[in-house]
Every structure is written in structure tokens, then in C-alpha cells.
Amino acid sequence: MAIRPILSAMLRNKTGAILVGLQIAITLAVVANAVFIIMQRVDKINRPSGIDSENLFFVQSYGYGPNYNHRDTVRHDLDLIRALPGVVAASVTNQIPLSGGGQATGYRTSAGSDTDVTGNVYNVDEHGVAAYGITLSAGRPFTEQEIQYDENVGSKFVPSIIITEALARDLFGESSPLGKNVYDNLGQSAVVVGVIGHMLGAWVDWDELDHVTLHPRIPDGPAVRYVVRAEPGRRDALMLEVEKRLSAADFSRAISWVRSHEYYTERSYRNDSRMVALLSVMIVLMVAVTALGIVGLASFHVNQRRKQIGTRRAVGARRVDIIRYFMLENWLLTTAGVLIGTILAFAFGQWLSSAYALPRLEPIYVVSGIILLWILGQLAVFVPARRAAAIPPAIATRTV
Amino acid sequence: MLSMSDISKVYRTDLIETHALRKFSLEVKEGEFVAVTGPSGSGKTTFLNIAGLLETFDTGTYKLDNEDVSRLSDDARSRIRNQKIGFIFQSFNLIPDLDLFDNVDVPLRYRGMSAAERKRRITESLELVGLASRIKHIPAQLSGGQQQRVAIARALAGSPRILFADEPTGNLDSLMARQVVDLLDDINRRGTTIVMVTHDTELARRAHRNVHVMDGQVTDLQSYTTKPLVRPEALAAG
Structure with a gap:
């Protein structure tokens, strides 16, 4: 043609x-x-969040009465939640991944260093790794003995820490971080006991979103959040059940909300x-x-x-x-x-x-x-x- | 060369049937120059369309160059039109956006010839009609007579066995019409069979034979010619 x-x-x-x-x-x-x-x-x-997002939900409890005992409430709530059929694991948590709100701090490789690498901090107990469905690429989860409970946490650091591979690379290069110390800006140290393959922090547009650390700590009250991981397909039913059971417990507190992780990702994205x-x-x-x-x-x-x-x-x-x-x-x-x-x-x-x-x-x-x-x-x-x-x-x- | 026997063609609409051709029969010998005349609506154009394989017919038999073309596929009819037939239209039907070279080239491209062969044929046929110097002009830059000569060059470039001309001087003034008819005469003398539809009796007199069509049928066959019928074999012999 x-x-x-x-x-x-x-x-x-x-x-x-x-x-x-x-x-x-x-x-x-x-x-x-x-x-x-x-x-x-x-x-x-x-993008992969590194957690079992579709089976997770979060609960916030707020203590208000004069007889409110934060430590007993947390212990009782977690025992109650973990005993429910369909619950894989549950832990306290201070923040929610990809929710838009959270806490971050700087980490150093030596006490005298003035160069920080920022990490998104999750305070969890010994069930935290299982409750989030995180996969550790090295090391171990926290033990019960490592969990800190301080009514006045203030500036006190934790004895051990779990960090993501991305944060580890920025802190220690290609060498293994296990057993090494990381320092806060006051020069207090924590030993790296576990490495998370991948996990995301709170802020979806943060360019260091995969810089995440787990601290073995139960946060101070009167508010407390729990992360609950349900068996596949049982999340929604468990959300109702957990809210009903916790609301019925005889404590001076209110259940502020129960929300799926999907709620936050949908909102953030x-x-x-x-x-x-x-x-x-x-x-x-x-x-x-x-x-x-x-x-x-x-x-x-x-x-x-x-x-x-x-x-x-x-x-x-x-x-x-x-x-x-x-x-x-x-x-x-x-x-x-x-x-x-x-x-x-x-x-x-x-x-x-x-x-x-x-x-x-x-x-x-x-x-x-x-x-x-x-x-x-x-x-x-x-x-x-x-x-x-x-x-x-x-x-x-x-x-x- | 052309043999039509009992050809009928009916145009049908929801309301009416029009019998354009009724048992139309005609023989045209190789090398003849035949004029088909008749009033408007007599069936001249329908005859030309069927003879030129532009339209099909309902009944009858049609042989062109000894090949029965009555029931050919659309592609086969296109091939015969391309290789054996040349058309000259009343309105010239040149493609306005193409220059003379490309206009004459149109049928040759459909034949799949090499570029060199096409160029040779285009140049020769434009030289024959006296327009080789205007090869890069577009039709709008030419007079009506010149445009018709380009159309003739396009028809001749493919070395057709038979040339069908539909009122070839209908849109031309008398001087240009005479030039075109002289050219057709010359082409016929070189051995190409020509069948020309016209209502111009003066023009018809230039043909060897005159076929009059009325109401879709041949009504009269007359020969006005005084010149001998020139056949290709005669040309080749001598």
C-alpha cells in the first residue's frame, strides 16, 4: 500500500x-x-504492610473512675480477649499502622553519636509479634520478663528492642544487628533481640515508613489500645463480641471504639x-x-x-x-x-x-x-x- | 471480446420495480469502436455498469474476453476490472488531492507492479495524451479537456483489453470534445476495443458501429463508419 x-x-x-x-x-x-x-x-x-492487616482490629478503652486500675484492667482485658474462640493473639499497642497518627523517636549506634535514625515506635507486650502477624527474619519475640510497665515511663528506655531490616540497614549497614545496642538521645541503650523482615509505620506519606521498632512496654493509662488478630473470616464477629464483653466487665472505663485495620487503611489511602x-x-x-x-x-x-x-x-x-x-x-x-x-x-x-x-x-x-x-x-x-x-x-x- | 446474451437487470425498491435491461444482447468484436446511444433512462448506463463489471445482473450470460464473468466473486470482478478494463467517466473522476502521476498510478498500484514498471507506464500514457510535462500538477490546475485526457491516460496505463467510456465528452466544450474523440479514435486504431455510451449523435458517428438502446433493449444496429475495422493482429502484422 x-x-x-x-x-x-x-x-x-x-x-x-x-x-x-x-x-x-x-x-x-x-x-x-x-x-x-x-x-x-x-x-x-x-504495598505490603508486613502485618496481617485483613484479620486485625483495634480496641480503645478509656478509664475514668476513681477506682480505675490501669494495670489490672489491661491484664484482665487481655486475658478475656485471648480466651475468646477465634482470637489468634492480642497485645497492647500504642499506635495503629498506617493510621496517620503515631510516635517516632531517634536511634543511634553509640551513646555519643549525634546522628539519629528515626524509627516509628510500637509499644507492645510479649504477644505483640504474634498479634500483628509480623514475620521475624532473625532473633526472637519479646519474653514476658522483658515487658516494662511504668506508670511514669518518662524518659526511661527499654532493655531490648526489635527493629525492621530497613532501620537496621540504616543503623548498622549490612552487618547483623542482633545483639547490638541501639541508643536513645539520652545515651540509654537497648539490645536488638529481633529483626522484622518488613513492617510499616503510621504515616502513609512518610519516606521512612519502613523504619519501625517494637518496644517491650505496656503504655501508661488511663487510655489503652489493644491489637487483636482474629482467625480468617472471624474478625467482624469478634469485633462485636470483644466490645460486648469488655463493656460488660465491671471496671470504671468505657470502650471508646472498636475498629478494623481496614478502617484506617481506607481512611489513610x-x-x-x-x-x-x-x-x-x-x-x-x-x-x-x-x-x-x-x-x-x-x-x-x-x-x-x-x-x-x-x-x-x-x-x-x-x-x-x-x-x-x-x-x-x-x-x-x-x-x-x-x-x-x-x-x-x-x-x-x-x-x-x-x-x-x-x-x-x-x-x-x-x-x-x-x-x-x-x-x-x-x-x-x-x-x-x-x-x-x-x-x-x-x-x-x-x-x- | 464482449458477448452479452439475454441480460436482464431489475432495480427493486419497496414500492416499485424498474426493468433497466430486458433480454439485452450484444456482441462486440476485438478492435471495434462501438457507440451505445439512447435517451435518458433507456438503460445505457446500466449496460455500461454491467459490461464494466461495476454491477451484477439478474439473468443472462456475459462473456468478456472469452471468460464467463456472470457469477464471479467481488474480488475476481475487481481483478478483471483492474487488468482487462479501462474506464473513462463523464466527470473524469480524478482524485483531486493527487497529482497526475499519482492519479494514473492508482490502478497500477492495485495490480502490484514494481515501482519502475509503474513509472514507465505512467510516463508513457501521459506522453500519449500530451500531458507528460504536467505530471506534478493536480487536477484542479488543468482544464476539463486536460482532466479527461488524464483520465484516459489512467485507463490506458494498465494496457486494458477493452475501454468503456461513459459520456466522455459530456462535460467538455466542443473543441475539447473533439480533441478527446480524436484521442479515442487514435487509441482504437492502436488496437484497443472501445465501447462508448453517449447521447451525442455526432460523437456516435465516429464509432464503427452504433447501438441504440430503448427501454432496456437494443433496438437498432447501425454502422456509420467508413473506415476499416483495425484489429490488433493486423497491427501486429503490419
Whole structure:
């Protein structure tokens, strides 16, 4: 099939082609960057948390009466929860992963160092590792004897600590952290007894989200939070059961709330999810409008060239030749559009990167966009092309 | 060369049936120049469409160049139109966005010829019609007569066995019409069979034979020609 005559015909009739070509170019630029942003957000939402998220729920109790005994309440509550059928493990906890609220502190490798590596601190008891469903890549969980209970924790450090591999790498490089000391900013030390393969902290947009430590400590009251890990499929029923049982216990306290971990992840990732939905709708609309533009231009050309198509058929074009002609013409138009669109896409990506501190657009998204638009163009033009091929050759002899 | 026997063609709509051709029979010998005349609505164009394989017919038999073309597939009909038939249309039917070279090239590309062979044929046929110097012009830059000569060049470039002309001078003034008819005459003398539909009796007189069509049937066969019928074998011999 001849490219040159099609190109020269397009150049003599270029207004419609330029408009649709520009539409294709803008679509590529926007869609490539939008898909890139979507994929980043989806990766963020779907990144592994390192915990048994779907089976976890959290309970907050708040003591208020003059007879409230925080230590007895915690002990009684945890005994009650752990005894319930369907509970895998339960622990106290001071914060909730990916909830948006938590506690962090700086760690050092020597008492005199003034360089901190920040870690997100979870205070848990000896059931903490099991309750979160964390996998230790080295070392052990806390023992009951290691758990600190201080009514005035203040500035007192813990004797042992469990840290994530990511934090360990930043503190000790590639050497094993097990048995080594980490120091707080007062120079107090804790021995690393366990290493977590992967776990996330509280703030979804924090760039050191995987810097996590577990401290063997039951936090002071009057508020206390528990993390409860249910057997698969039993979480929702257990949430109701735990709330009912704890509320019925004879203590001077109230159950503030019982929430699944899903509640927090959904809340924390809400903006990301909305961005994904918004950009997805925009992509669909842009692609649909571009496809309609191609269909419109091709249909216009078919109607405008009925006599010409009939003449081509009369001088020997088969139906498939007419279909090929329109598909090749569209391919050339799309190719011109995506060439301009590639430049626009990278320029747009560069601007987004500098204006919003986003990563640079990866070429694979532009290449995928080009392939998508080629396929879209060919699909969009196929119906008008078939209509063109159905034009009878006898139309060539009609004078009107 | 062309043998039609009892060809019938009926156009049907929901309300009416129009009998465009009724048991239409015609023989055209190789090397002949036949004019088909008749009033508007007589069936001339339907005959030309069927003869040129632009349309199918309902009943009858049609042989073109000794090949029965009555029940061919659409692709086979396209192939025969491309390889054996040349068309000249009343409105020239040039493609306005293509220059003369590319216009003449259109049927040759569908034949899958090499670029060199196509270029040779295009140049030769444009030289034959006297327009080789305008090869990069587009049709809008030419007069009506020149456009029709380009259309003739397009029809001839594929070395057709038979040329069908549909009112070839219908859109031309008398001077240009004479030039075009002279050209057709010359082409016929070189051995190409020509069947021309026209309502112009003066033009019809230039043909070897005149076929008059009325109400979809051949009503009269006359020969106005005084010149001998020139056959390709005669040309080759001498």
C-alpha cells in the first residue's frame, strides 16, 4: 500500500487531520502521565504492610473512675480477649499502622553519636509479634520478663528492642544487628533481640515508613489500645463480641471504639483512591473522545470521498484495499500524533516532576500509550473503513 | 471480446420495480469502436455498469474476453476490472488531492507492479495524451479537456483489453470534445476495443458501429463508419 500518495493527500486536506492529530498527541501526553501517577498510587495502596492487616482490629478503652486500675484492667482485658474462640493473639499497642497518627523517636549506634535514625515506635507486650502477624527474619519475640510497665515511663528506655531490616540497614549497614545496642538521645541503650523482615509505620506519606521498632512496654493509662488478630473470616464477629464483653466487665472505663485495620487503611489511602478514580475516569473520557474524533474524521472522509472510493473500486480496488487505505491513513495520522505526543508527554512529565516532586515519567508508559493509541485508532477507523468498502463501484458512473 | 446474451437487470425498491435491461444482447468484436446511444433512462448506463463489471445482473450470460464473468466473486470482478478494463467517466473522476502521476498510478498500484514498471507506464500514457510535462500538477490546475485526457491516460496505463467510456465528452466544450474523440479514435486504431455510451449523435458517428438502446433493449444496429475495422493482429502484422 502506498504511503506517499496518502501522505500527500492528507497534506492537501490537512485541517481535520491536524485537529485529530493534536487530539491524539494531547491524549498521549495526558494518558501516559495519568497512568504513571495511577500506578504509583496503586503501588502505594497495595504495598505490603508486613502485618496481617485483613484479620486485625483495634480496641480503645478509656478509664475514668476513681477506682480505675490501669494495670489490672489491661491484664484482665487481655486475658478475656485471648480466651475468646477465634482470637489468634492480642497485645497492647500504642499506635495503629498506617493510621496517620503515631510516635517516632531517634536511634543511634553509640551513646555519643549525634546522628539519629528515626524509627516509628510500637509499644507492645510479649504477644505483640504474634498479634500483628509480623514475620521475624532473625532473633526472637519479646519474653514476658522483658515487658516494662511504668506508670511514669518518662524518659526511661527499654532493655531490648526489635527493629525492621530497613532501620537496621540504616543503623548498622549490612552487618547483623542482633545483639547490638541501639541508643536513645539520652545515651540509654537497648539490645536488638529481633529483626522484622518488613513492617510499616503510621504515616502513609512518610519516606521512612519502613523504619519501625517494637518496644517491650505496656503504655501508661488511663487510655489503652489493644491489637487483636482474629482467625480468617472471624474478625467482624469478634469485633462485636470483644466490645460486648469488655463493656460488660465491671471496671470504671468505657470502650471508646472498636475498629478494623481496614478502617484506617481506607481512611489513610482515601485521597490516593480518589485520585486513582478521578484519573481513571479522565483517561476513559479522553480515550473515548479521541476515538470518537477518529471515527468522526474517518466517517467524514468516507462521505466526502464516496465518488473517489467508487472510482478506486471501478479501476480495480478490492474491498480489502479500501479498508487498508483508510486504516493506513489512520495509522499515519496516529503516528504523527503520537510523535508529537511523545515530546509533550515527557515535557508534561518533567513539569509534574519539578512542580509536584513526583518521580520522572518512565518511558514504558509512553510506549504503552503509543501502542494503545495505535490499536485504538485502528479499531476506531475499522467501522467507517468497512462502510467505505461497501460503497459500490457503480457509483463512479453516477453524475450526481 | 464482449458477448452479452439475454441480460436482464431489475432495480427493486419497496414500492416499485424498474426493468433497466430486458433480454439485452450484444456482441462486440476485438478492435471495434462501438457507440451505445439512447435517451435518458433507456438503460445505457446500466449496460455500461454491467459490461464494466461495476454491477451484477439478474439473468443472462456475459462473456468478456472469452471468460464467463456472470457469477464471479467481488474480488475476481475487481481483478478483471483492474487488468482487462479501462474506464473513462463523464466527470473524469480524478482524485483531486493527487497529482497526475499519482492519479494514473492508482490502478497500477492495485495490480502490484514494481515501482519502475509503474513509472514507465505512467510516463508513457501521459506522453500519449500530451500531458507528460504536467505530471506534478493536480487536477484542479488543468482544464476539463486536460482532466479527461488524464483520465484516459489512467485507463490506458494498465494496457486494458477493452475501454468503456461513459459520456466522455459530456462535460467538455466542443473543441475539447473533439480533441478527446480524436484521442479515442487514435487509441482504437492502436488496437484497443472501445465501447462508448453517449447521447451525442455526432460523437456516435465516429464509432464503427452504433447501438441504440430503448427501454432496456437494443433496438437498432447501425454502422456509420467508413473506415476499416483495425484489429490488433493486423497491427501486429503490419
